[in-house]
Amino acid sequence: MGLRKGQKELVERYRGGKCAIPAIPGGGKTHCLSLWAVEMIANGYHKPGKILIVTYMNSAVNNFKQRISAELQKRGINGSKDYFVSTIHGLCLQIIKEKPDLIIANEEFEILDEVSKIHLISSAIDEWKRYNHREFRLYLDMENLSSSKIGDVYKSWHEKLCRIMLSAIGDFKVKGITPSEAKNKCKSLGRDSILSWASDIYEIYDRRLKMGGYLDFDDMLYNAKKMLQTDEHLLEKYRKKYSFVCEDEAQDSNYIQNEILTLIANGNLLRVGDSNQAICGSFSSSDFTLFKSFCDAPDTTVYSITQSSRNTRDIIDLANYFVKYVRENHPVHECRDSLLPQYIEPVPKDDPRPNPVIDEYGIKAAVFESWEEEAGGVVDQAVQMIKKHPDKTIAILVPTAWKMSLIIDILQSRKAPFEQLDNTSGERNKTLKxxxxxxxxxxxxxxxxxxxxxxxxxxxxxxxxxxxxxxxxxxxxxxxxxxxxxxxxxxxxxxxxxxxxxxxxxxxxxxxxxxxxxxxxxxxxxxxxxxxxxxxxxxxxxxxxxxxxxxxxxxxxxxxxxxxxxxxxxxxxxxxxxxRLSDLAFELLSPKNMFNYFAGIVWDLKGFEPHPGVVTVATYHKSKGLEWDIVFLTGLNNADFPVLLEDKFMGEFWFLKEQYKNPQP
Structure with missing residues (x-):
């Protein structure tokens, strides 16, 4: 089967109990997880139940299904009923539909997507502001705001507050804190506290959810866990249904997801992840320490996947140096344990898929005086690469979506072929447009x-x-x-x-x-x-x-x-x-329309494959899990990637009072 170190141990040895697979980038975890599932099914090790694989993205669900199905067909095995691949929300929806009357009066409940959730939170903030306008203005630096900008600042602060409340309410729910409990916990903080505001807005938002018969994604997790904990027959049913539970991308798990899968697994729990790729914790309730603790537990068997053929040796050395630098030399001592000592190894020379080899040192660096100069210089280099290597895939990666616009403008002025990888363009919104x-x-x-x-x-x-x-x-x-x-x-x-x-x-x-x-x-x-x-x-x-x-x-x-x-x-x-029709047309043609979220899910199911001779422009976040032959990394400075606590952070808003922009502990 051509398995490497770590992969081989998983496929051939793991037959039950708690098992962790720390896997480096490009380690082939999807490949070996799929082979493990096929091996279990082929030998009947999974019986009497199924294998449950829970992964983070809908596109990954599709990928696992296709790989497992193809390998089973190759072996002449009809095992389609022996495994189930789902996102955590898909699994929770399945659980809730068993007995929806336990959690909501209306069995015809609707799931609120992220866009609709933001709209509902926004209207909850509007209601809260009617009685708390002084508090809403409290954080604003009114002394340094001109009267002509007040309206725009109010609007901007409202939008930022929506995002803050989205995160705060999500944290309340993931920790199992109800609106009334949140109010009690926050009442001693005073009316100037953001958490106090969040408890008020959470109460309004929750009331509106129930009036509309809605569940949001956080409710799905909370209620699924509650049902499993309080209904012994339901829990036993799921334990019999799934003999083995496998969690992919375990570094992006959260407290409540961790509890749900642990309950169902009944001891046979396989977790796969890379704590050094835990990028979701900055904007969600993910907690990479959950996977780390699972790996460190004395009753967990650990098989580490450390070999990768994705990159040249130069890139592997640079990635390993970065991990070593952070752990030993990061100027903020408290940050030195943020990455684990997990280093990438090249594959052996006789591996059927060896590491790429090029004739020269493949890493180049350049210093620019401004973003405008950098964007122009990078695009010029990318255009040269298209001409020199028309058969290669090329990407320009940027820190934030707003920086993407200048790159695209310059590519268009150079008449260079490109594709934009974000939530609002290209294939993602083609149907909506x-x-x-x-x-x-x-x-x-x-x-x-x-x-x-x-x-x-x-x-x-x-x-x-x-x-x-x-x-x-x-x-x-x-x-x-x-x-x-x-x-x-x-x-x-x-x-x-x-x-x-x-x-x-x-x-x-x-x-x-x-x-x-x-x-x-x-x-x-x-x-x-x-x-x-x-x-x-x-x-x-x-x-x-x-x-x-x-x-x-x-x-x-x-x-x-x-x-x-x-x-x-x-x-x-x-x-x-x-x-009217004109209002609907305006919404559909808007780059950030309310339908993009679902269109993005459909697009993700199809997956993305870069095209040779075409420049892919994407944020670093959107590029996760994708591969190109030639990659330009932009914005590598402390403005986009702050190092010291005194640096400016992305979450700072210019219109706030100084003490609220980046409060020090």
Whole structure:
């Protein structure tokens, strides 16, 4: 099976009890976990129950399923009912659906996604502010704010407070603290305390959740744990159902997830993770010390995966040096235990997948005076790499999403091929943008520009010859087919295109160069679909959305997104009777629209594969788990990665009083 050190021990030896697999980056943990599951199923070691694998992302769920299924098929084993792969939220939803009446009066409960949760918390803050406006202003540096900026600052502080409350309420729930308990614990802190505010807002938010029959993701974990702890028959059912429990990405686990899996496992618990990759603790309730404690427990068997063939020896040496530097020389002594002494080893020379070898030292460094200079220099280097190595994948990684915009602007000015890897662009929101363009046109069908946008982005999506020749007074000019069609659509009355006198567009009104193109034929052939869309009743918007997905032959993923939008729109229209088609179009076309979260889940299930000769632009966070041949790391300075406690941190807000920006312990 070509297993390496650590992998071999797991697959061949682990047959029960508590087991930890600390795995370095690129160690092939998904590969060996899948082989372990197949080996267990092939030999019946998992019986009488199933193997449960809990992982962090939906894309990882898909990856595990595909790998295990493929290996079982290769061995001629029908084991599809012998394992179950899920996220922790998927598992908790399964548990809650066993007896929903135990936790909520309405069995038809709805799960509140993260976007809707932020909206609900925002409205809870609005209610709280009506009685606590003095407290809301308390942290603001009013003496140094001009009157012209007050409105913008209030809005910004409200948005930041939403994020703070999102985190605080999540922490309350993960620790099993109810709204009334939170109020009691915080009442001695005084009205100036953020935690005191959080307890008030938590109470309002919880009341609104219950009124709407909603559960958020934190509720799912809390209630699943509560049900398992209080219902012995339910707990026994799950212990019999799953003989082995495996937790992937265990470094990103939290207290309540840890308890749920420990309860179900009944002793047969396998945890896999890398504490040095615990990136979720800065913005969620994850706690990497849980995995570390599990590894250190005397009754835990530990098999370490330390060999990786992902990188060159130079990169491995640099990564190991960084770990060593942090542990021995970090200027803040309290930070020296933040990384574990877990070092990457290259694979043996006879490994079938050896480490890459290049002719020169593969790590380069450059110093720049400003972000603008750095962005330009990095893009220039990336463009050179595309020309020099068109068969290689390339990435530019940035610390934050806002820094991405300048990189993209420069790539566009250089006409360099790129793909943006974030929550609001490219493949992730393609379906939402398509729906937005169509509904934007249907809301104002006489608008030629909206008609042109819809045709080019939603109907005529194929490739066309880039140029045709159009005669001017003294010369000929080269223009694109799309440009020629767009100019005609924008200037010519829409009603004369869709419903011309005599049923045919007046040929004399159409530029003769356009008449000769393939795009013109495709355009006229597509007008029947446009008329069908226009004539469909738009009084029931959710049905219109489903009709659009049917007429434009959306694929499976696009249909799933359209169905989610249709369901949400029904709720939105009930909540906001004044909402019109134009409002929905505006929301769908907004980069940070409320539907992005679900679209991102669907996109994650498909996974991401970088394309050779195309620059991927992503944040460091989004790049986790992905691989490229050539990578540019930007923003490596103390402004983006603070080192000392006196450095500026990302969470500091310029409009706060100095003592609240970065309070020292």
């Amino acid at each position: 398509k729906l937005g363009r169509i509904i934007d046109f249907l809301a104002v069908p006489e608008d030629g520009e909206k008609f042109s946008n819809m045709i080019n982005e939603c109907i005529l999506t194929g490739e066309y010859d880039s140029t045709v020749f159009t005669e001017l007074v003294d010369e000929t000019e080269t223009v694109g087919q799309r440009e020629l069609l767009s100019e005609f659509i924008k200037k010519y009355p829409v009603e004369k295109i869709l419903y011309p006198m005599g049923g045919i567009i007046e040929i004399s009104d159409v530029p003769k160069e356009l008449l000769q193109t393939k795009i013109w034929k495709d355009f006229t052939d597509s007008l029947d679909i446009v008329r069908e869309l226009l004539e469909f009743p738009n009084t029931v918007v959710e049905k219109l959305i489903l009709f659009i997905s049917e007429k434009l032959r959306f694929d499976r993923e696009e249909r799933a997104i359209a169905q989610k939008v249709a369901g949400d729109v029904r709720y939105l229209m009930n909540q906001n009777p004044r909402w």
